[in-house]
Amino acid sequence: NDLGDSYDYFVVGSDQVWNPAFRYGFEVDFLTFAPKHKRIAYAASFGESSLPREYVGFYKQRLAEMKALSVRESVGRKLIKDLTGREAVVLIDPTMMLSKEKWLSIAKSHNQKPKTKYLLSYFLGDISKEVYAYVKRIARQNNLEIVTLESIKDRKRFTVDPSEFIDYVNEASVVFTNSFHGTVFSILFEKPFVAFDREGEASSMNSRLDTLLSTFDLESRRYPFVDRLENILEIDYSKVHFILEHERNKALEYLRRALDV
Numbered sequence: 001n002d003l004g005d006s007y008d009y010f011v012v013g014s015d016q017v018w019n020p021a022f023r024y025g026f027e028v029d030f031l032t033f034a035p036k037h038k039r040i041a042y043a044a045s046f047g048e049s050s051l052p053r054e055y056v057g058f059y060k061q062r063l064a065e066m067k068a069l070s071v072r073e074s075v076g077r078k079l080i081k082d083l084t085g086r087e088a089v090v091l092i093d094p095t096m097m098l099s100k101e102k103w104l105s106i107a108k109s110h111n112q113k114p115k116t117k118y119l120l121s122y123f124l125g126d127i128s129k130e131v132y133a134y135v136k137r138i139a140r141q142n143n144l145e146i147v148t149l150e151s152i153k154d155r156k157r158f159t160v161d162p163s164e165f166i167d168y169v170n171e172a173s174v175v176f177t178n179s180f181h182g183t184v185f186s187i188l189f190e191k192p193f194v195a196f197d198r199e200g201e202a203s204s205m206n207s208r209l210d211t212l213l214s215t216f217d218l219e220s221r222r223y224p225f226v227d228r229l230e231n232i233l234e235i236d237y238s239k240v241h242f243i244l245e246h247e248r249n250k251a252l253e254y255l256r257r258a259l260d261v
Contacts, residue, residue: 004034009259011040014072014094015180019047020055030062039065040258043072043091043251046079049207059083068258070251075207089254090211092247093184100188103166110164112156113171119144120172122182123151126199131223135176138194142233144173174233180208187216187244192235196223215247216240 004010010031016022017029031039051059060083063069069088071077080088119139123131139146148154149168160168166185169175175186178196186193195213197206213219217239226232255261 004038007034007038009038009040009067010034011042013042013044013070016045016047018044018059018076020052020059021048025055025058027062030066032062032065036065037067040068041066041070041088042255043070043093044076045072045208046076047208049075049079051079051083056083068254070254070258073207073211075211089250090215091251091254092215092244093181093212095181095184096188096244097248097251100190103185103188104170106163107167107170108163109167109171110157110160113164113168114145114147117144117173118147118171120147120149120168120175120177121151122149122169122175122177122179123196124179124198127178127196128199131196134223138174138176138232142173147172150179180212183209183212187212187218187240190235190237190240192233193221194223194226194232195221216243 010033012029012031023029027033059079063080063086064084069080069086070091071080071088072091072093074090077088077090080086119135119142121135135146138144147157147168149157149160149165152158169182169185169191170189172191175182175191175193176196177183177186177193178198183193183195195209195218197209209222213222220226220229221235
């Protein structure tokens with residue numbers, strides 16, 4: 001096998017890479033083309049808290065064959081423990097390994113970005129009337145324009161590219177989102193944010209948010225609890241800085257051991 005012999009190690013991760021609903025037990029996601037001692041998982045995400053019965057045997061075998069196992073969510077650690085008896089370490093999403101400065105070095109302003117202060121609304125899938133009314137109320141109370149990404153209703157911003165997305169988050173007065181990475185970048189750029197659970201069928205994905213917010217001690221930023229805060233546009237990131245440093249070191253230590261560096 002040429003590919004398996006060409007490199008010392010192979011790493012798989014992260015976002016929903018082991019979600020059976022998306023990947024259907026895809027062999028490549030478990031690096032089966034490589035010798036077992038070269039297979040490493042970095043912050044791999046199942047995106048679900050349980051597996052359909054027809055995938056249990058497959059996952060059990062493939063997870064047992066990995067050299068090193070790390071996951072992104074606590075439910076993933078439990079799944080691996082239940083399936084294989086092995087302990088997996090919970091690590092931050094790879095996007096969080098890069099500093100704010102590194103990310104902002106590729107940011108660029110979108111030609112439709114408002115000149116005035118704005119609330120960034122970034123929701124995947126449908127949102128309820130209640131949530132929509134809440135977004136409008138907070139924007140009105142704080143005199144903010146609403147900028148909507150990822151909605152065909154706002155066509156001029158529907159094609160925002162990654163560099164423009166980063167800039168939109170960084171320049172927002174507050175970010176309202178049900179997106180995992182919308183929340184990640186709010187934290188990286190130290191923005192006030194409100195995190196919403198996904199609705200409907202996607203609600204099973206909320207474990208990603210559970211782990212992220214509890215890791216950084218930011219559960220108070222979740223809707224509807226956030227409404228108890230005195231000022232939603234204020235947030236204290238002093239503790240988060242230290243937690244992020246600790247989590248980055250933990251991830252680097254895992255990779256050093258896994259890669260025998």
